[in-house]
Amino acid sequence: MWQNTMKINQNSSPPTPLHKGNVQNQLNQPNKKSKRKKKYTVHGLSGFPNLLMNILLGSFALMCIFPFLYVIIISLTDEKTLARNGYQILPEIWSFEAYRYLWQMKDQLLQSYTITIVVTVLGTVFSVAMIALFAYAISRxxxxxxxxxxxxxxxxxxxxxxxxxxxxVATQFLHLRNSIWALILPLAMNAFYILIMRTFFQRSVPESILESARIDGASELRIFAKIVVPLSLPGLATIALFSTLGYWNDWFNALLFIDEPNLVPLQSMLMKIENNIEFLRQNSLAGGAQNDLLSAIPQDAAKMAMVVISTLPIAIAYPFFQKYFVSGLTIGGVKE
Amino acid sequence: MIVLLFSLTTLLAACGGGKSANTSGSGKADKNKPYEIMWYTIGTPQKDVDKVMEEVNKYTKEKINATVKLKQIDWGDYDQKMQLMISSGESFDIAYTGGGNYVLNAQKGAFKDLNELLDTHGKELKATLDPAFIEGAKIDGKLYGIPSNKEVGQQSVYVFNKNLVDKYKMDISSISSLEDLEPLLKTVKENEPDFTPLATFKPYLPFDYILEDELPFAIPLEGNKNKVVNIFESDIMMETLKTMHKFYKAGYIKADAATSTDPWPLEVQNWFLRKEMYQPYAELIWSRSAGYDVAVQPMHDPITFNNSVTGAIQAISATSKNPEKAMEFLNLLNTDPYLRNLIDRGIEGVHYEEDANGKINDLPARVESYNMPTYSLGNHFILKLYENDPEDKWEAFKKFNDASVEAPTLGFYFDTNPVRTEIAAISNVASEFAPALLTGSVDPEVYLPKANKKFKDAGLDKVLKEIQKQYDEWKKNN
Known part of the structure; x- marks a missing residue:
């Protein structure tokens, strides 16, 4: 379910080209300063098609957001009610027990949170820098x-x-085992993003601007830092958003390389709990062993509560990136 | 997507196998410096492992001039991570393994053949192990790991919620088959709307499975024990599934049984009957963790299967730099009560306390930060008893082991290599049909023939023939 909600987040990024179109249109007609657009704008639909479109998109949005709401509801359901009735949209008994349970394991959660945040921030910076530098070089x-x-x-x-x-390579040549770099480096470079950025640089940074800078005596690094980066903010923000999501959701590298409990990121912790339950359910151990072990693992409601607390930050972070998609392109440019 | 990733990685892991450098003999240069034994075991990593290992090291340094580094890998991650480590030829000394993984990795050459080492460095260990363990765990005559000395056989039992049994004065001691259960389930269904009569389980079938439970190849435990059959074509399967389907239609089984992953926690009283694996006095443990009483009725006599003897094994890696030391350590672990208790129960005074009678009680520290799975760590018979354990627990285990009957294929390990593709195809078919059929969710009269046709198309006959061939050969030699 977690995977689903995140995919939806990624899917909902495509509005950017739309904004871009809008903004560019405004740029092309600088005389029309009126912000209050009239109803017969060329971009709008009228009457019935508009209604239909709204219903269609509205229901699509609902489909996207429903699983997450459901997760929140389950996390607020009483554990025994869950075992008896299964998942319900309106549970019989509400309970904050799951969050109380998480509060009990706050040391471990905070540790994992810290790891995830450090990895995400460091990784995003690292990855954007590397991708941008590589892409810029091959775009010229x-x-x-x-x-x-x-x-x-x-x-x-x-x-x-x-x-x-x-x-x-990672364990025997780079010795990344049980190091935080094992979570950062493998995701830092991404060929697909490099190609996207290369195309972006080629399209949005005209050679003539760079030429003018060169005539003024700027060095290549200075050109990159002072001209190319500000001009490419929307592209960089897109890549940064993708990387952030990638780092935040990554559990696989942790599965491979991390044994130390205090280096386990949040998503990996969730995966571990999931896998442990699956394992103990499928492998019947003799005697009481299994039940003892199962009882040490968070139950459904607690699992969902973990999903909630691990999804919320990234859901909240998303709008902050979004503003770059709109404002980025309004800065400068040349006419050719 | 996760499933895809996993299957991809296991596939890759399987392809990368067979590469393990044999480096034994080197690394013994400095005789006086204690050798560090790298030991991987299953279970959620516990906080106090290093603390306990410090104590362990003090002891082992003195005894065998070695130190131990114990690494735990989470339940769900263990198989995959081990597979990776083995495939990439990483060096370690001891690893927990079990069941199908033990066989696969041993056949691949990932583990060291211990036949000789056991005689030279593990005499005491050999003496304590039930011979059925050693014989049963041998693959083509070679022992690749040390089984945990515990219950040697497997016994499935019906577990009843005793509150309901008492309430309706049911007689469970006469239950011997699935049909006998019907009146009981009916009573519960009619009078207790809050209870699901049957906590989803797959019925017990009298077969000695060659591979996993759901793959259709097995030798019947009753009747002709020389012929490998397709379990889904047997009469007993048809009958059992018909009963299950009857139960399903009557609403004794949950409607989503085939797909549900509900673990049916014991503490929640919403079930009347379940199936569990038994070991002596397990009912006490179950009652304890449930918080109310349960009653037990066995489905069959204990049987010693390959699966039950290889259930928990400590194997020495082929990449170990000092297998002799590793063997010495395993020997000590399985014969020395102090060391075994230290590793299992923790440090006395910190993780548990002992009373005047030699019985122990967990302290909060054990539950919180040293909750180790007993079964995977070695010999059970030298463990200290808990205060509420029955006095004769280990004697009961010994009795149980003596009573356990050897299964026909004990010690026979099928080499899947010649029919690998067919088995993959068959296991796809099995995962398509088995959950629905075995939980009674579909009508066996319709779906059993369908399943069998698909099994045939997937190459069942070829596999059966290959198994039969290998089995006959094995029988000749044993």
Whole structure:
């Protein structure tokens, strides 16, 4: 369910091109300053189609948000009621027990939270910087080996070494085992984002601006920092958002490389609980062993409560990124 | 998506196998420096492991000039992580393993053959183990790991909610088959709307399974014990499933039984009957963790299966730099009460306290930060008893082991390599049909023939033939 809600979040990012269109349109007609648009705007639909569209999109939005609301409801249901009645939209007995349970394990949760946040922030910065630098280099025609480096990035999209070689490289050559870098480095470079950024740089940063900067005597680094980055904020913000989501939701690297309980990120902790329940359910152990172990694992409501507290921050962070999609493009540009 | 990822990774992991460097003999350069034994075991990592290991190391340094580093890997992650470590040839000394994984990895050459080591460095250990364990865990005559000395057989039992049994004055001692249960379930269904009569389980079938429970190849425990059959074609399967389906239609089983992942926690009193694996005095443990009484009625006599003897094994890795030391440690662990109790129960005074009679009680620290799974850590018979354990617990275990009957395939491990693709296809079919059929959710008269047709298409006959061939060969040699 967690995966689903997050996918929905990703899916809901496409509004950006729409905004972009709007903004560019405003730019092209600088004389029309009126912010109050009239009803017969070319972008609007009228009457019945409009209604239909609203209903369609509205119900789609509801479908997206419902699973998450459901998760919240389940997390607020009494555990015994859950066992007896299953999941219900309006449970018989409400209870905050699950959150009280989480409060009891707050040490571990806080630790995992810290790890997740550190990994996400550090990872996003790291990953955006690396991707942007790489993409910028291969986006410029002056760069002699751009074909070669583009190919190197592109190649990894088609072929990968597979899990075992990846594991061997990370543990035996890079010694990433039980280090926070094991959670950051594997996700830092992404060929797909590099290609997106390359195209973005090519489209939105015209050669003539760079040329003017060069005439003024700016160095390449200065050009990148002072001109290219501000001009490409929307693109960078998109990549940053993707990376943030990627880091926040990553549990697989932790599964592979992390044994130390105090280095386990939040999502991985959730996965572990899920996997443990699955394991203990499928492998019947003799005697009382199983029940003892199961009782040490959070029950349904507590699991859902964990989903809630691990999803909320990222859901809240999303609008902050969103503002860049709108405002980014309004800054500067050249007419050709 | 997760499922996809996992299946992909296990696939990859399976492909990368067979690469394990044999580096024994090296690494013994410095005789005086204690060797650090790297030991992986299953279970949620506990906070106090390092603290306990410090105590362990003091003791083992003195006894065998070695120290131990114990690493726990979470229940759900263990198999995959172990698979990765084995495939990538990582060096470690001892690892917990069990069941199908033990067989697979041993056949791949990931574990060290212990036949000789057990004689040279583990004499005491060999003497304490029930011979059925050693014989049963041998693959092609070679022992690849040390089974935990505990109950040797498997016995499925019906567990009843005693409150209801008493309330309606039911006689459960006469129950011997699924049909006998019907009047009881009916009473519960009619009078107790808050209870589901039958906590979802798959019925017991008298088969000795060659691979996993749901894969259709098995040797019948009753009748001709020389022939491998498809369990879904047997009469007993048809009968049992018909009964299950009758129960399902009568509403004794939950409507979503086939797909539900509900673990039916014992503490919630919403069930009347369930199926569990028995070990002596398990009813006491169950009653304790449930908070009310349960009653037990066995479905069959205890049977020693491959699965039950390989249920918990400590294997020595083929990548171990010092297998002799690892064996010495396993020997000590399984024969020395002090060490075994230390690793299992924790430090006396910190994790448990002992009373005048030698019985122990957990202190809060054990429950919170050293809650170790007993079954995976070694010999049970030298463990200290809890205050509320019956005095004769281990004697009862011994009696149980003596009474346990050997299954026909005990010690026979099928080499799946020649028919790997067929087995993969068959296990797909099994996961499609088995949950619905075995929980009684669908009519067996309709779906059993359908399943059997699909099994046939997936290459069942070829697999049966291969199993039969290997089984006959094995029988000749044993």
């Amino acid at each position: 025609k002056q760069f002699k080996y751009r074909g070669f480096f583009t190919f190197i990035a592109f190649f990894t999209m088609l072929f990968s070494g597979g899990l075992i070689p990846f594991y061997i």
